[in-house]
Amino acid sequence: MRGRDGIPREQAMREWAGCLREGRLDPKREAAIDLRVESDPDGTSKFLIRHPDGLETESVVLPLTGKGGKPRTTLCVSSQIGCAMGCTFCETAQMGLMRNLTVEEIVLQWHVATHRLGHAIRNIVFMGMGEPLDNVEAVIGSIEILIDRRGPSMSSSRIAVSTVGRIDGIRRLSRFVGESEARKLRLAISVNAPDDETRNRIMPLNRAMDMTALHECLSDWCERHAGPLLLEYVLIPGVNDSDHAATTLAGWIDRLPARVNVIPYNPRRESPWPAPTEADVDRFVRTLRDAGLDVSRRVTQGRALMAACGQLGNEHIRKRRRID
Template identity: 35%
Template structure:
C-alpha cells in the first residue's frame, strides 16, 4: 500500500483524513503545526497526539524527508549548496545565499528538466519526474534546520521548470504561506519560468503576490529559438503579452533574467532591440554572465561588456541590474552538482 504524503496535505484535507480515522478534526491543526512549524520528521515526536492516532498515522502516512548527500560551503561568501537525496534515491539541488536582509534559498521543482535550454546544466541529464509539494517544501525546511536559521526568501529557480509542475507548485506556495505553518509571505517568493505562457495567465489570475521572473536571454525570436526551445511553442510576442497581463493584473513588477553570452546576445544592437521590446512595461532586467558548462561552447561576456550592456539599457530607460555572483568557488549554479553525481 502506498502511504499518504501527509506533508503535502492542506489543513482541510487533514481534517477529512482524521474523520476517516474516526478522530476529532481539531487534531488537523496540531499535526499541521508539527509538520510545518516544528518540522518534525517522525510521528512519535508529536507529543500532544494520543498514542493510538500516532500508530494509525505511522501505518498509513509518511513524512517526506530529504537527506543531505553533499554540502559545499563557499569560502568567499558563505553561500551553501546542497545536493539532496529524495525518498526514491533521485537527487535535486538547493542553494542558500546569505544577505543582510536575511537568508534566501534557490530551490528545485523537478528532477531534471525537459525544457532543453542550450546553456543550462539542469536539462543535460534529462527529465525524470516532478517534485511533490512536500519535496519542494522540505528543501527549505532541511536547509533551514542545517544552518540553524530561518529562510526568509525563496526563489524557484533551481532544477526544473516550475510552471511545468504547476499544480504541485501552487499547492507548495499555499502550504508555504499558510498562517498556521511556515507563514512566509509570497511577496518574499520569486518564481522563474522560461516562458510557459498559458500558465503565466493562470498564475496572474490567482494574484498570489509573488514576483514573476522570466528567463528571457534574447532580444528576438531568432536568437531565443536557437538557445531556448520553448520559444518555438510560445514566441516572444506571445510571452511579452502574457508578462504585460501579469504586471497589469497583479501590479507586480516583472523581472527579466538575461544571461549574457559572448558574441550571441551581448551587442549594443541586442540591447537596443531588447529595450524597444520592454519599453513601457512594469519590469526590470537582471543581467547574468552565462555559466560556462562543458557540453556547450558558450562563453561568458567580458566583464566590461556586462557593464556596457547595462548602460545601453539604462540609457533607453530600462531599469537594469547586474546579478551579484555568489558561491563562485563551489559552482553554485544549479544543475552542476546533480549532473556530476549521476
C-alpha cells in the same frame, strides 16, 4: 495539495504547515532525509537531498545583504529533478527531465534549510532545477504551505517564481494569485534574448510560445497584479551581448513595468561559451540603462560549487532516462 492516504486536502495542509513551523516531520520521513552540504568560500552553500528513489534535489542558500547591511538569506529551490526545457546554456537541461517534485519534496527544501541547517530564510526563489510552471500544481501547493500562517508564514512578496515563459503556466499562476492569499507573489521571466531568432536557438520553448505571445501574456499579468516583473537576462558572449541586442531588448520590453536583471553567464560543464568579461557586462548594462530601463546586475555566487544560476545538475544521474 492532494491529501495523502485519503486525508482531505485542508487537513493535510494544516498538518504539514504545523509540522514545518515546529521543525518536526514524521520520524520516518525525517530519517529518510539523506543530506549532503557543500560550501563555497563566498558563503554560498548547496545542499543535496537524496530521495528514496535514489534521485537528488539540489538547493542553494545565498547569504545576501540587503539595505542597511541587514542579512536577507535567499533559498533557491528546485521544482523538478532535471528539466525538459532544453535551454542550451543550462547545466540542468543536460539531464533531461527525471521527474517532477511533489509538494512535500519542495517544502522539504525549506525545512532542511531552516531546521537542519539553521538558516533564517527571508526569500524563496523558484530558480533551482526545473521549470516551475512545468510542475505548476505542485509549485502552487508548496506556495500555499509556505505562506500558511499556521506554518512557515512567509510573505508572498518574498517568494518569486521564475519561468522560461510557459504561457499556459503563467495564466494558471495568475488565476491562483488572483484567488488566493498569495497576492504579492513575484513573477520572474528568463528572457535571455532580444528576438525570436536568438531565443529559438537557445530556448527551444520559444518555437512554440514566441516573444510576441509572451509579451501579450506579461501585459495581461501586469494589468491584473501589482508589483514589477523581473526579467532575467543571462548574458552569453557572442550570442546575446551586442549593443544591438540591448536596444532590441529595450524595444521588446516597451511599456512593461519591469526590472531587468543581467546575469553573467556561468559556464555549464563542457560549455561552448566562456563567461563574459566584466567590461562586456558593464557595457551591456549601461546600454540598457541609456535606453531608460531599470537594470540591476546579479553578483555571481557559488560558481566554484556549480551552484550558480544555470549550473545545477548532477553529473552522475544526468545520463539516465526521462521518468515522467
